[in-house]
Amino acid sequence: MERYFNKDIETASRETMQALQNERLAATVKRVYDNVEYYRNKMDDLGLTPDDIKTTDDLKKLPFLSKDDLRDAYPFGLLATDMKNCVRIQSTSGTTGRRVVAFYTQNDIDLWDECCARALTAAGADANDVVQVSYGYGLFTGGMGLNGGSHKVGCLTLPMSSGNTDRQIQFMTDLGATVLCCTPSYASYLGECVEEKGVKDQLKLKAGIFGAEAWTEEMRRDIEKKLGLKAFDIYGLTEISGPGVAFECSEQTGMHINEDHFIAEIINPETGEVLPEGEKGELVFTSISKEAFPLLRYRTRDICVLSRKKCSCGRTLIKMAKPMGRSDDMLIVKGVNVFPSQIEMVLLNKGLTSNYQIVVDRVGSSDKLEVLVEMTPEIFSDTVNAISEKEQEIIEALKSVLGIYAKVRIVEPKSIVRSEGKAVRVIDKRHLY
Amino acid sequence: MAIKQLSIFVENKAGKIVEVTELLAKNNIDLRALSIADTQDYGILRTIVDDTEKAKSVLEENGSVYKVTEVIGVEIPDVPGGMSKVMRILSDNGVNIEYVYAFISRSKEFAYVVMRVRDNEKAEKILTDNGINLVDENEISDI
């Protein structure tokens, strides 16, 4: 029996949802027009007034908002309410330039927590569960979001944060954690450590919610096997609220978007044209319930597909496919678009670990792509010839997927640096000079 | 008769091979024979040790990737031509050697050769039939 955290919303008819979206969108547009100079100027420039935006069909009249716009507005430029109403900020882990700071009122936190509660419930959690939150806490939204969601469901929450793997495994076994929330790369690492310690039979895990990073179906199967759980994907971004913008259900074929709070569009990233359902393009979100930091038509740079196909879980919320790549992650090597997720898929299919690193360099005027991957007992052999053959197979598989040559370098196990939060997948040395 | 050899994956970086040999030494594991096959990026350290089981658990603990391979050991008089005689016998009988390495004992007048072939039993029979002495694991350990 499928459980829902908010059945009325999660299984609402299209008409009900549409009406709710129209109402909330119109109200949000009016509010940001009145309160935020940035939006008012943009709309005035286009000759738009809040009255022009009555339904979700009118959304396309509004201009897009990019990450750069958010950085330019740092820190208070897009704040839509008085500071005294705000109770918290979260921030992106921007490595370069200015960060993005998102503000939250208590209502904003509550709705975010509910989104995470829906995700946990869809993964099978209820008040009897013990939820181990091993996402980082702090400015990063992962820990705070799932922590709040877990409280809302009434689960016993273990606010582990990331890191200290021995302690993670000790709490996991001693306290009988049933749900694990962390990044997929950390889940995979925990899985390896559990195998090494031989404590898998002491685990009580049944579900895991893994997000904040690109991961593949192969990686999902690998984590499910190592930790003995069902792995659910979750999607979110700090700019929009945090994890829980969309979440996976038991069908594991994409993530239901919490449409009562976030309207999704898919656009052609080159032209900005809105694409029909089912077509691949850049995901754009408009948050329609948020008070402090509502964003209109925010370009996520995630490439994906939306689907309204009926889902076996009974939810009517629109589904988004796992993003096929993030244009932030996308590398252009020798003029070809390369997504780390494509490389990961090839490596896992060839029996290698999901721990890898992509190094791009420029030698003379030509780009060089190198993939570092850790040796596994499965592909090791005691002759150089046999290892070279395997290497060659990987090189060819990569070439057929990427369309360009990548050098493969096999390195010692556990030698690729794993941060216990996000994995460092790409080193682009071309930016150094 | 076959001898258990450990093949260990090491990166071809300064100090990596020493790390492995020191790790074994620290655990009182004695290396009886050692050879390295390497490429620009990595190497395979092949070694015969006095206590294979213990070495396995040390490597396991260290997170090393390794394999146990059965190789054959041959005793060769330590005189010019001793080695080629053995190679000639195998070659004449159609046995392909994947790799070979030699080591000399401290006390005896023999050299020893470790060989990896596809079919151990066949090679062992050919060598024995031709009057070549094979050495087993215990003998190697006693060297």
Ligand SMILES: [Zn+2]
């Ligand atoms: Zn569903």
